[in-house]
Amino acid sequence: MERRNSKPREKEYNEVVISVNRVTKVTKGGRHLRFAATVAVGDGKGKVGLGTGKANEVQDAIKKAIGNATNNIIRVDLVDNRTVSHDAIGTSGAAKVLIKPAVAGTGIIAGGSVRAVLELAGVKDIISKSLGSNTKLNTARATIEALKSQKSAKHIAELRGKTVEEILG
Secondary structure, three states: OOOOOOOOOOOOOEEEEEEEEEEEEEEOOEEEEEEEEEEEEEOOOOEEEEEEEEEOOHHHHHHHHHHHHHHOOEEOOOEOOOEOOOOEEEEEOOEEEEEEEOOOOOOEEOOHHHHHHHHHHOOOOEEEEEEEOOOHHHHHHHHHHHHHOOOOHHHHHHHHOOOHHHHHO
16 A cells, blocks of 8 residues: 655635534424534635535534535735735625725724734734724625735736836826
């Protein structure tokens, strides 16, 4: 028997469990209990993803959610590797999340699932406000939407056919 590389693989992403909910389906035969997990994954360098999983056991639900989150990774352009480039509002369901760039040393001013997603994305200075519904899953999704809508100065310069210096003034 030949053993290949026995070292365990390094984790590519850090993960944070945002929520684990008990879900009950009532059938003719009685109640069927399952668990739904929401997990955020990120590398702290501009990549972040959000996923959900459902299973009969909590650990299995979390594993499924991690797999789903790694398949839904997005890339976030960070200014000076610490903040976002401009204000943005993300929406998911009735939840809205406003994110604003902040000066160096501000830290992450956010709560709950918004903070988890921003930390995993590698954002160090940001101000956020949760508007509307405060469902954990929807606020996390709204944060991802707000991060997706970020446009870098380089991208805007390409769209307008100008140089980055002309855009920044």
